[in-house]
Amino acid sequence: MKPTGNLLFLSVLLALALTACALVRVPLHKINKGPRNIDEFRKEVNAFKAGHQMLMLKKKQGDGHGVESLSNYLNAQYYGKISLGTPAQDFNVIFDTGSSNLWITSHQCSILNLACWTHSTYDNSKSSTYKANGTAISLNYVSGSMKGFLSEDVLEVGGLSIKDQTFAEATTEPGLAFVFAKFDGILGLAFPNKAALNILPPFYNMVDQKVVDEAVFSVYLNRDTKGTTGGEIIFGGADEELYEKESLNYVKLSKEGYWQFNLDRVTVPNGVDACSEGCQAVADTGTSLIIGPTKQVNDINTKIGAQVVSGIGVVECDKINNLPPITFNIGGQNYTLEGKDYIMKIDAWFTTACISGFMGMDLPMEVQWILGDVFLGKYYTIFDVKNKQVGFANLK
Numbered sequence: 001m002k003p004t005g006n007l008l009f010l011s012v013l014l015a016l017a018l019t020a021c022a023l024v025r026v027p028l029h030k031i032n033k034g035p036r037n038i039d040e041f042r043k044e045v046n047a048f049k050a051g052h053q054m055l056m057l058k059k060k061q062g063d064g065h066g067v068e069s070l071s072n073y074l075n076a077q078y079y080g081k082i083s084l085g086t087p088a089q090d091f092n093v094i095f096d097t098g099s100s101n102l103w104i105t106s107h108q109c110s111i112l113n114l115a116c117w118t119h120s121t122y123d124n125s126k127s128s129t130y131k132a133n134g135t136a137i138s139l140n141y142v143s144g145s146m147k148g149f150l151s152e153d154v155l156e157v158g159g160l161s162i163k164d165q166t167f168a169e170a171t172t173e174p175g176l177a178f179v180f181a182k183f184d185g186i187l188g189l190a191f192p193n194k195a196a197l198n199i200l201p202p203f204y205n206m207v208d209q210k211v212v213d214e215a216v217f218s219v220y221l222n223r224d225t226k227g228t229t230g231g232e233i234i235f236g237g238a239d240e241e242l243y244e245k246e247s248l249n250y251v252k253l254s255k256e257g258y259w260q261f262n263l264d265r266v267t268v269p270n271g272v273d274a275c276s277e278g279c280q281a282v283a284d285t286g287t288s289l290i291i292g293p294t295k296q297v298n299d300i301n302t303k304i305g306a307q308v309v310s311g312i313g314v315v316e317c318d319k320i321n322n323l324p325p326i327t328f329n330i331g332g333q334n335y336t337l338e339g340k341d342y343i344m345k346i347d348a349w350f351t352t353a354c355i356s357g358f359m360g361m362d363l364p365m366e367v368q369w370i371l372g373d374v375f376l377g378k379y380y381t382i383f384d385v386k387n388k389q390v391g392f393a394n395l396k
Contacts, residue, residue: 023234081093082156085127086129086154093184095285098190098287099190102202105122107123122151149169150168153165157206162205189201189217190258215385216382218238220234223377249330249392252389261281264329264332274296284372287372288373289357291369294362300358314356317354319339323338380393
């Protein structure tokens with residue numbers, strides 16, 4: 001029997017609905033669409049280094065408890081929208097693969113806290129689905145500490161509703177720079193064993209509540225400063241329209257916690273052979289730069305002709321197209337950055353400075369390299385929770 005017109009119409013609608021549910025998209029917005037100020041950039045670099053020195057000191061003193069995020073999220077460049085409560089209260093957050101907790105600026109923070117005046121704040125008294133918890137929480141980030149208390153409410157991400165999500169209401173935000181940040185909190189996408197107080201991270205709640213088809217999320221970052229969008233994060237899978245399928249290569253995680261894997265080598269032609277015996281790296285959307293051991297990064301910056309001043313490598317802008325490629329070998333696959341990929345343009349005293357995207361830092365942990373947005377912006381990245389692997393593919 002042939003389907004009637006109405007049945008055919010309903011079938012088409014059902015197929016479209018199933019397709020739409022398969023991938024849950026959250027548009028990302030770029031915080032800085034154009035060049036940043038070099039003084040601002042230098043402050044971010046210094047804050048990052050000071051933060052890691054503080055973490056090292058805490059470890060030596062036996063006070064290294066709590067979450068120690070890899071991310072320098074104040075340096076992050078991409079944010080997206082989520083909602084909490086009923087009716088929904090909207091917030092901009094950094095989707096951060098270098099931490100595991102969700103926190104939002106609280107309406108209960110002190111009136112003397114400048115961050116409360118410059119950000120959207122969550123008001124639990126206005127939500128009919130709010131559930132009190134009240135447990136105190138403190139999260140240590142490179143840029144400072146967040147302090148607050150736990151609450152539960154409905155979380156909406158990309159149109160998906162996640163029930164009873166536990167999150168932190170921040171009453172003290174990490175660092176004065178957060179006052180001027182264009183986001184209201186952090187949504188962590190690392191593994192549950194890195195979450196403070198054993199809180200189940202939002203993506204794991206999505207999986208448990210079966211609101212996504214697969215325990216996979218993927219990230220596309222638009223590095224084009226003239227682009228109208230900053231990219232997108234997709235929950236429940238990956239969009240094959242955005243990457244070359246045949247180029248996709250997965251590498252197994254070497255340790256569950258952060259998105260950590262074996263980095264086999266980092267090379268620059270005719271001179272630099274870093275990580276030659278293998279080392280540990282993480283893919284971190286909460287950090288804009290590529291961070292590696294100080295000596296190795298200094299060698300890289302020297303090889304590309306950068307003058308290093310206060311930890312920042314500066315090159316002549318008219319030489320970007322002639323800079324050598326820098327290749328990362330991961331899982332037997334080469335991932336190569338050209339000069340235009342690893343050089344950032346920064347405003348500097350009525351002119352433009354061209355800054356190396358590589359920063360030297362001897363990290364106080366087993367991870368030697370953090371591959372931030374400078375690397376991730378070149379490749380489509382798939383974070384596979386179920387199979388504990390991360391995949392990289394060429395963008396179309």
